[in-house]
Amino acid sequence: MLKLFLRLLSILTGRTILPPEKTEALEQSLQRSREQNKALDQRLVDLRQQQQKMLSDLRTRHQQEADKWRNEISSNQTEMARLREQIAQLAQSTDQETLRQLTENQQLIEQLNWLSGTIAHDFRAPLRAIDAYSFFLDDELGDSAPAEAKSSLGEIRRNGKRLGVLIDGLIDFLRLSTCPLNRVNFDLGDAVRELLNMEFRGAPIHIDKDLHFPMKFDPELAVRMMKELLDNAVKFSAGVEDPKITVRKVSDSELEITDNGVGFSSEHSDKLFRLFHRMHGNDEFAGEGIGLCIAQRIAGRHGLTIGLHRVGNLTVASLSVTQP
Numbered sequence: 001m002l003k004l005f006l007r008l009l010s011i012l013t014g015r016t017i018l019p020p021e022k023t024e025a026l027e028q029s030l031q032r033s034r035e036q037n038k039a040l041d042q043r044l045v046d047l048r049q050q051q052q053k054m055l056s057d058l059r060t061r062h063q064q065e066a067d068k069w070r071n072e073i074s075s076n077q078t079e080m081a082r083l084r085e086q087i088a089q090l091a092q093s094t095d096q097e098t099l100r101q102l103t104e105n106q107q108l109i110e111q112l113n114w115l116s117g118t119i120a121h122d123f124r125a126p127l128r129a130i131d132a133y134s135f136f137l138d139d140e141l142g143d144s145a146p147a148e149a150k151s152s153l154g155e156i157r158r159n160g161k162r163l164g165v166l167i168d169g170l171i172d173f174l175r176l177s178t179c180p181l182n183r184v185n186f187d188l189g190d191a192v193r194e195l196l197n198m199e200f201r202g203a204p205i206h207i208d209k210d211l212h213f214p215m216k217f218d219p220e221l222a223v224r225m226m227k228e229l230l231d232n233a234v235k236f237s238a239g240v241e242d243p244k245i246t247v248r249k250v251s252d253s254e255l256e257i258t259d260n261g262v263g264f265s266s267e268h269s270d271k272l273f274r275l276f277h278r279m280h281g282n283d284e285f286a287g288e289g290i291g292l293c294i295a296q297r298i299a300g301r302h303g304l305t306i307g308l309h310r311v312g313n314l315t316v317a318s319l320s321v322t323q324p
Contacts (some may be wrong), residue, residue, distance in 0.1 A: 123167055131160045169290035177297055181218045188213040188255060188319075191226045192247050199227060203234050205245040213255050215321065221298045228295040229257050229306075229317050236315065237261030253321040258314045 138145070138153045145153075189211040196205060230245070237243040237259040245259045274293065296306045299319065307318040 233259035
């Protein structure tokens, strides 16, 4: 009856009138929708708060990172400024030290040149006087002089001449130590071939036809250095039955001169390049112990080292490049 009444009322009013149970169901559904909307609103509020917190944290981290980088950049700039100052001070100190060394070297060269001049003139004057007066005395005494006196005068003159040779050697060494270098592209093989044609014609020296050892060298000093080394090999191999001297290229940075001469004792190995040091007695071989010292000095000024050692019955003089 209630349903019929509600239908009739709906027809008369033109509106849908629901029965109580449906109305209650709709109200419950509406209530649930409101609660869901409220929960969604709360969730939205929470999400906004989380978003704001995340943005705030992100801004804070970015600010902290920016501050950190600013501090590091500032610290690096300070360190760079300090390093620049140190480099400038070091450069200034290096320039001053270089200038000081150049000044000292120039002064040393001037002193060596002065010493060379002094030796060449002041030392030779009394030496010439000793030689001249001993000659005059010997001539004045003639055959009437005692044999012992004649022998003493001869010994005075002989040692005077030897002292003159030593003075010449010392002057030569000083000159080669201080003279300006005219370094050009030069082949040491050409220096050896020139010496074989000019100084050592007929000497038992073997050299490969294709021997080439190019480097930056003063040509005049290159020839002098090789002359001293070859002269040393020829002199000490002259007394053997079948003398053999070989000049060969070991590598792009090493040249060797070998000979089968008498060699030297290992006891003298640390003294081979000392000025006026002789490996043998005066009565065995000529020379005053100057040649090897001069050769080493020339080599050193051109970035080379000279080694001298025995390998079996051979004496090996090696020229090695130590500087480009």
